[in-house]
Amino acid sequence: MTNPTAALDAAQTFLFVPAARPDRFDKAFGSGAHAIIIDLEDAVAPGDKETARDAVAAWLGEHFGGGTGIGADSAGAGATTTGPAAASAGGEDAAAASGSGGSGAAVVVRVNQADSPWWAEDVATLAAAASALAGSGTPGGCPFALMQPKCEAPETLHAIERVFAEHGVAAPYLIGLLETPAGVLRCETLAEDGTVDRFAFGNYDLALELDARVSEDERELLYARSRVALTARAFGMPGAIDGPCADFSTPGATEASAKRGRDLGFAGKLAIHPKQLPMIESEFADSAADVDWAYRVVEAAAAADGAAVNVDGKMVDAPVLKRAQRIVERNPR
Structure with missing residues (x-):
C-alpha cells in the first residue's frame, strides 16, 4: 500500500465515477485519468447511499488489498432513506472509459456533505476499510484520498482525522471542495489550518448558492476562482483543481474551460466524462518545447553559478528561473 500524496499533489485530471456503479470503477481507473x-x-x-458505500468499501479492499473488503457492518449501521434520485456527477456515461488500459490512477472518494445523514457512516466505513488494509500487513499510509464537499470549516476535517485515528490509521489525503460562499470566503482559514491538502473549486454548486446567472465563460465566478487559486499558492499548497465543464459534447467547450482555469493558476481540473481527459491534460501539461526550454534555463543558471545568464536571447531573472524549475520538477528526466 502506497501513500498517494505525491501523485495527488501533481495530478491534473480527476474523473468522477458514480459510487452506485461499481461496474465502472475499474474502467475509470484505467481511463488515463491521473485520479478518479x-x-x-x-x-x-x-x-442507494448504503449500498453504494458498501460497494466502494468492497472495491477498495479488492483494489488495494487483494480482497480485503469492509462494509457497513464493520463500521456501524448505515443510514437508509428514500427520495428522488440525486443528479449524477457524471451522468450515465461518466466513467464509461474506452478500455481498461492505462497506468492506473490515484483514488479519491467524495463523501457526503458534513451536515447530511450519511456523512458519519461514510467516514467511519472508509476508516474501517483503511484499517483493514493496514492490518493486511501492507506498509504505508491510507492508500486512497477523501474529498469533502461543501468544505467550510477545519472542524469537519479534524473530525475525519479523529475517526481515522480511532481506527488506528493515519488520516487520508484530504481535498477540500470549495463550492459555497462560506467555503470560498474561509479558504484562507482552511489553508492556514493545514489539514486540507489541496483545494478543488465547485463552480456549479457555487453558482447555485449565489443565485448567479452565469454566462458561458463563467466570468461571474472570476473573483471566487481567483481567490481559491491565489490562496492555494500563497500558503504553499499544490495548485488548486478547477471545477468541471458540464458540456462534454460541444467541440471546444472543455478546451476553453480548461484554458481559463490554467490561465488563472489552477493546476488541474475535474472531469465528468473520460473523453474530456486528453483535452484537459493537453492544456495543463507542459509542452515538449516548454520542458526543453526549462531544462536549458536550469542548466544555464547552474553553470553560471549566480552570474547573469541569458537563454534564447532573454535574460534569466529570478521569476523566470523559478518557472523553469517548476517545469523541471513536474517533468523529471
Missing part, C-alpha cells in the same frame, strides 16, 4: 473520484454524494440517490 468515486462519488458518494451527488451521483447517488438517497435510497
Whole structure:
C-alpha cells in the first residue's frame, strides 16, 4: 500500500465515477485519468447511499488489498432513506472509459456533505476499510484520498482525522471542495489550518448558492476562482483543481474551460466524462518545447553559478528561473 500524496499533489485530471456503479470503477481507473473520484454524494440517490458505500468499501479492499473488503457492518449501521434520485456527477456515461488500459490512477472518494445523514457512516466505513488494509500487513499510509464537499470549516476535517485515528490509521489525503460562499470566503482559514491538502473549486454548486446567472465563460465566478487559486499558492499548497465543464459534447467547450482555469493558476481540473481527459491534460501539461526550454534555463543558471545568464536571447531573472524549475520538477528526466 502506497501513500498517494505525491501523485495527488501533481495530478491534473480527476474523473468522477458514480459510487452506485461499481461496474465502472475499474474502467475509470484505467481511463488515463491521473485520479478518479468515486462519488458518494451527488451521483447517488438517497435510497442507494448504503449500498453504494458498501460497494466502494468492497472495491477498495479488492483494489488495494487483494480482497480485503469492509462494509457497513464493520463500521456501524448505515443510514437508509428514500427520495428522488440525486443528479449524477457524471451522468450515465461518466466513467464509461474506452478500455481498461492505462497506468492506473490515484483514488479519491467524495463523501457526503458534513451536515447530511450519511456523512458519519461514510467516514467511519472508509476508516474501517483503511484499517483493514493496514492490518493486511501492507506498509504505508491510507492508500486512497477523501474529498469533502461543501468544505467550510477545519472542524469537519479534524473530525475525519479523529475517526481515522480511532481506527488506528493515519488520516487520508484530504481535498477540500470549495463550492459555497462560506467555503470560498474561509479558504484562507482552511489553508492556514493545514489539514486540507489541496483545494478543488465547485463552480456549479457555487453558482447555485449565489443565485448567479452565469454566462458561458463563467466570468461571474472570476473573483471566487481567483481567490481559491491565489490562496492555494500563497500558503504553499499544490495548485488548486478547477471545477468541471458540464458540456462534454460541444467541440471546444472543455478546451476553453480548461484554458481559463490554467490561465488563472489552477493546476488541474475535474472531469465528468473520460473523453474530456486528453483535452484537459493537453492544456495543463507542459509542452515538449516548454520542458526543453526549462531544462536549458536550469542548466544555464547552474553553470553560471549566480552570474547573469541569458537563454534564447532573454535574460534569466529570478521569476523566470523559478518557472523553469517548476517545469523541471513536474517533468523529471
